[in-house]
Amino acid sequence: MKFDFDKVIERRGGDSYKWNQPFDQDFLPMPVADMDFPASPAVLEALHRRTDHGIFGYAQAPTGTVDAIGEKLLKDYGWEIDPSWLVWLPGIVVGLNVVCRMLENPRDSVVTTTPIYPPFLSSPEHAQRPRIDVPLDVEDGRYTFPMDRLDAAFEGDARLFLHCNPHNPSGRCLTRAELEQIAERCLSRDVLICSDEIHCGLILEEGARHIPMATLSPEVAKRTITLMSPSKTYNLAGLMWSFAIIPDASVRRRFLHAARGIVTEVNAYGYAACEAAYRHSDDWHTELIRVLRRNRDLVAATVRETPGLWSPRVEATYLAWIDCRSLPIAGNPALHFEKAGLGLGDGRKFGAPGFVRMNFACPLPTLEEGLRRFRAAAADTSPAPSCSSG
Numbered sequence: 001m002k003f004d005f006d007k008v009i010e011r012r013g014g015d016s017y018k019w020n021q022p023f024d025q026d027f028l029p030m031p032v033a034d035m036d037f038p039a040s041p042a043v044l045e046a047l048h049r050r051t052d053h054g055i056f057g058y059a060q061a062p063t064g065t066v067d068a069i070g071e072k073l074l075k076d077y078g079w080e081i082d083p084s085w086l087v088w089l090p091g092i093v094v095g096l097n098v099v100c101r102m103l104e105n106p107r108d109s110v111v112t113t114t115p116i117y118p119p120f121l122s123s124p125e126h127a128q129r130p131r132i133d134v135p136l137d138v139e140d141g142r143y144t145f146p147m148d149r150l151d152a153a154f155e156g157d158a159r160l161f162l163h164c165n166p167h168n169p170s171g172r173c174l175t176r177a178e179l180e181q182i183a184e185r186c187l188s189r190d191v192l193i194c195s196d197e198i199h200c201g202l203i204l205e206e207g208a209r210h211i212p213m214a215t216l217s218p219e220v221a222k223r224t225i226t227l228m229s230p231s232k233t234y235n236l237a238g239l240m241w242s243f244a245i246i247p248d249a250s251v252r253r254r255f256l257h258a259a260r261g262i263v264t265e266v267n268a269y270g271y272a273a274c275e276a277a278y279r280h281s282d283d284w285h286t287e288l289i290r291v292l293r294r295n296r297d298l299v300a301a302t303v304r305e306t307p308g309l310w311s312p313r314v315e316a317t318y319l320a321w322i323d324c325r326s327l328p329i330a331g332n333p334a335l336h337f338e339k340a341g342l343g344l345g346d347g348r349k350f351g352a353p354g355f356v357r358m359n360f361a362c363p364l365p366t367l368e369e370g371l372r373r374f375r376a377a378a379a380d381t382s383p384a385p386s387c388s389s390g
């Protein structure tokens with residue numbers, strides 16, 4: 001076996017945000033979205049080479065990285081970009097916050113869909129701009145984008161749509177038809193699109209493929225800020241390195257203006273890691289997807305076999321979104337699982353109480369232990385006996 005994704009590597013006691021939560025040793029954390037897998041050998045080699053150089057001054061984009069991004073986007077999506085469209089960022093969440101700060105008028109509103117990755121909810125608040133939440137629909141067991149509710153949301157002062165595709169936490173990989181319907185609405189209302197595509201390399205569904213919003217048409221590209229990074233797919237989140245693709249010069253100027261004084265140079269390691277990930281990690285990535293599909297299916301089977309639970313099929317990402325609203329623990333399922341030694345994402349933070357999110361990007365022994373705890377805790381959900389007074 002060329003890559004061993006099932007080897008457990010100890011992350012406690014190091015710098016891992018996920019594994020160093022203030023819980024006891026027996027706690028198994030499966031909330032935070034990074035993977036318990038080492039980076040690809042090509043990425044590790046590139047980072048060793050960069051370390052061996054020994055000098056860590058402020059970094060600028062090397063031509064090799066810019067070319068690697070251009071070649072990757074062309075190969076994967078037929079998207080030909082101009083290098084001048086790239087803006088480097090120390091993380092996608094920074095990009096979400098900068099985009100919200102582009103809105104000039106205090107009444108300019110931000111539309112997003114729920115449930116959603118929590119910074120989509122907090123970024124408009126940080127920029128003190130009103131937010132309009134559009135709850136997704138569930139049809140035939142999968143989340144869909146309700147076009148009538150989007151129409152209503154785009155009326156009035158909406159100026160920005162914060163879009164997530166592949167969608168965290170619903171696991172949807174949107175079809176071209178869905179993207180076209182969303183884009184058409186944004187364009188007709190002059191609403192800027194910010195498309196967070198950080199999960200674009202994690203398509204698990206056979207036959208599905210990621211379509212960058214900006215590739216729909218030149219008109220859509222002009223109104224779209226795409227946020228991308230190798231950080232999720234190649235497990236480089238701690239390098240804090242990502243980029244925006246902004247084809248329109250005036251939108252790019254407004255973005256840079258909103259970022260001035262806040263976003264400066266980015267991590268030198270990020271450039272080296274990105275080039276190695278995009279150019280030399282295809283075989284590692286193929287194996288990763290195979291392992292994630294297997295893990296997804298194990299989680300799905302566990303949810304199916306547990307009375308009272310539902311979870312949509314994960315078309316993309318490594319995150320399972322689990323509906324616990326039919327269980328007696330619906331008030332705070334994350335707390336219930338936490339007490340049973342299992343850390344899961346709390347649906348309330350995603351705008352969806354009663355749900356939990358499970359990160360299944362881990363070696364098989366870790367997943368099996370997580371699912372064992374999950375099954376036991378889900379089976380033990382009888383409401384606490386009420387205290388009788390007097």
Ligand SMILES: Cc1ncc(COP(=O)(O)O)c(C=O)c1O
Nearest residue numbers: 033091092093094117168196198
């Ligand atoms: C949709 C989405 N955007 C952004 C991020 C975080 O990006 P970054 O760490 O680059 O800020 C995540 C992490 O889970 C995510 O799921």
